[in-house]
Amino acid sequence: MKIVVLGAGVIGVTSAYCLARAGHEVVVLDRQPGPALETSFANAGEVSPGYSSPWxxxxxxxxxxxxxxxxxxxxxxxxxxxxxxxxxxxxxxxxxxxARYAVNKGRMVRIAQYSRDCLIALREETxxxxxxxxxxxxxxxxxxxxxxxxxxxxxxxxxxxxxxxxxxxxxxxxxxxxxxxxxxxxxxxxxxxxxETGDCFKFTGALATLAEELGVVFRYNTDIRRLKVEAGRIAGVATATGEVTADAYVAALGSYAPALLAPLGLNLPVxxxxxxxxxxxxxxxxxxxxxxxxxxxxxxxxxxxxxxxxxxxxxxxxxxxxxxxxxxxxxxxxxxxxxxxxxxxxxxxxxxxxxxxxTPDGTPVIGPTRYANLFLNGGHGTLGWTMSCGSAQVLADLMSGRRPAIASEDLGIARYG
Structure with a gap:
C-alpha cells in the first residue's frame, strides 16, 4: 500500500519508518528543508514514561x-x-x-512504556x-x-x-x-x-536516514495546502507544487493538524x-x-x-x-x-x-478517522519524543490490519465524540 505521511517531525518520521518496516511504500511531505526542524528540534530531551502525566x-x-x-x-x-x-x-x-486524571494518566503511561520498549528494540537493532x-x-x-x-x-x-x-x-x-x-x-x-534521555533532533535525523534506506521518500520544502475528498475518502493532498496521491494518508502535523482537518468536518482538539x-x-x-x-x-x-x-x-x-x-x-x-x-x-x-x-486530556490521538483511508498520529503535547516509537508502531499495526501490542481502542479521535 502506498501511504503519504504529512509531517517530518519525530512523530511523522517514526510513523514513516514503522510503516516502511511493515512493507508499505511511504512518502513524507514537509514544508521544512529537513526533518525535525520545528517542535522536535530542541525539546527537553526526555524519554520519560514514568513522568507521563496529563496537565x-x-x-x-x-x-x-x-x-x-x-x-x-x-x-x-x-x-x-x-x-x-x-x-x-x-x-x-x-x-x-x-477520576479523569487516573484514566488519562493510565492511558499515557501505557503508550509511553510501550514506546520505550520499542525504542530499546530499535536501538538494539540499528x-x-x-x-x-x-x-x-x-x-x-x-x-x-x-x-x-x-x-x-x-x-x-x-x-x-x-x-x-x-x-x-x-x-x-x-x-x-x-x-x-x-x-x-x-x-x-x-x-x-x-x-532515558536523548537528543530528539539527532534521533529524528538519524531515523530519517534509516527510513530512506528502507525506501521512504522525503519531499521537503513542500507546502501542504489541503486534503481532497471524493466519495468519502481522501483522494489526494494538494500542495504548492502539485497534487500527491496514495492509498492512505497519515496526518502527523502536530499543532497544524486541526486546521488541515477542520474542512473535512474533523474536530481535532489540539x-x-x-x-x-x-x-x-x-x-x-x-x-x-x-x-x-x-x-x-x-x-x-x-x-x-x-x-x-x-x-x-x-x-x-x-x-x-x-x-x-x-x-x-x-x-x-x-x-x-x-x-x-x-x-x-x-x-x-x-x-x-x-x-x-x-489535547485536553493529555493523551495523543492515534488511529483511524471516519474517512476510511485517513489516519491520525498527533496531539502528544510535551511527550512526542517519549511516545513517538510506540505511537508509530501502533499506527503501523492498525494500518496494516494487525492487532497492536497494546490496547488502542481509546486512543482515537472517536473518544471526543
Whole structure:
C-alpha cells in the first residue's frame, strides 16, 4: 500500500519508518528543508514514561490562578485567546478530576512504556546514536506541599508496574551529585530509574536516514495546502507544487493538524502550547546533571545531552506566536542556575521555542478517522519524543490490519465524540 505521511517531525518520521518496516511504500511531505526542524528540534530531551502525566489534574485550576501572579510562572495565558482556545481550556478543566486524571494518566503511561520498549528494540537493532543516556529522571521538590502531593502519581505508577523511588534530600544528591551545592533548596524527590534521555533532533535525523534506506521518500520544502475528498475518502493532498496521491494518508502535523482537518468536518482538539528551551555548553562536568532533573516549582526539565545541558519547559498559550520573550529566558535560566549554577556557560545559551500539540486530556490521538483511508498520529503535547516509537508502531499495526501490542481502542479521535 502506498501511504503519504504529512509531517517530518519525530512523530511523522517514526510513523514513516514503522510503516516502511511493515512493507508499505511511504512518502513524507514537509514544508521544512529537513526533518525535525520545528517542535522536535530542541525539546527537553526526555524519554520519560514514568513522568507521563496529563496537565489536567486535580488542583491545577487553583494553581493556574496563582501562577498568573508569579514573575517566573510555569504557565502564561494571553488575554487575546480565540473561541477555539477557550473551548479547549474548558475541556481541559473538565478533565481536572481525580477520576479523569487516573484514566488519562493510565492511558499515557501505557503508550509511553510501550514506546520505550520499542525504542530499546530499535536501538538494539540499528545502533542508532543520539546522545542517549539510560539513567532515569529525578523530580525534585522544594516544598513540603509538593512532596506530600505525589500520592496520586505513586498510585498510578504502582498500578502500572512502573519502578520508582521516593528520595530524601541526601538521596537526591546521591543520584545527581551536581545538586550538592543546591541541596538546601530541595526537600526530596521522586526518581524514575528506567527513564532515558536523548537528543530528539539527532534521533529524528538519524531515523530519517534509516527510513530512506528502507525506501521512504522525503519531499521537503513542500507546502501542504489541503486534503481532497471524493466519495468519502481522501483522494489526494494538494500542495504548492502539485497534487500527491496514495492509498492512505497519515496526518502527523502536530499543532497544524486541526486546521488541515477542520474542512473535512474533523474536530481535532489540539491546542498549540508554546514551550521554550535553552541549550548550554557544559564547562564543569562534576556539577552538571547526570540525566534529567525536573524542577517541580518551575515545571522545568534540566537534561544532560552529551556535552550540553538542555533546559526545557514553561507553557504559554499564545496561538502560533514564535517570538522569544526575554522573560521566558530568565525563568529557564533561574531554575537551571539555581540547581546547577556552576555547570554551564550561561552566556552562550541558545534560546529556542516550539509549539507543543496538546489535547485536553493529555493523551495523543492515534488511529483511524471516519474517512476510511485517513489516519491520525498527533496531539502528544510535551511527550512526542517519549511516545513517538510506540505511537508509530501502533499506527503501523492498525494500518496494516494487525492487532497492536497494546490496547488502542481509546486512543482515537472517536473518544471526543
Amino acid at each position: 489536567a489534574a486535580p488542583g491545577v485550576p487553583l494553581k493556574a490562578l496563582k501562577w498568573l501572579f508569579m514573575k517566573h510562572a510555569p504557565l502564561v495565558l494571553h488575554p487575546t485567546m480565540d473561541t477555539g482556545t477557550l473551548r479547549w481550556m474548558a475541556a481541559m478543566l473538565a478533565n481536572c478530576t481525580a 545502533g542508532i546514536a543520539y546522545d542517549a543516556r539510560m539513567q532515569g529522571t529525578l523530580q525534585v521538590f522544594r516544598s513540603r506541599k509538593q512532596l506530600d502531593a505525589i500520592g496520586k502519581d505513586i498510585e498510578v505508577l504502582a498500578a502500572d508496574g512502573v519502578p520508582f523511588e521516593v528520595l530524601d534530600r541526601a538521596g537526591c544528591v546521591a543520584v545527581e551529585p551536581g545538586l550538592a551545592a543546591a541541596a538546601d533548596h530541595i526537600l526530596g524527590g521522586l526518581r524514575l530509574p528506567t527513564d 491546542c498549540p502550547v508554546k514551550g521554550y528551551s535553552l541549550t548550554v555548553p557544559i564547562v564543569d562536568t562534576s556539577t552538571a546533571p547526570v540525566s534529567t532533573v525536573m524542577d517541580e516549582t518551575y515545571k522545568v526539565a534540566i537534561t544532560r545531552l552529551g556535552d550540553r545541558i538542555r533546559v526545557g519547559g514553561l507553557a504559554e498559550i499564545a496561538g502560533f506566536d514564535l517570538s522569544l520573550p526575554p522573560a521566558r529566558h530568565a525563568t529557564l535560566e533561574r531554575s537551571a542556575r539555581d540547581l546547577f549554577g556552576a555547570a554551564g556557560d550561561w552566556e552562550k545559551a541558545q534560546f529556542w521555542t516550539g509549539l507543543r500539540p496538546m
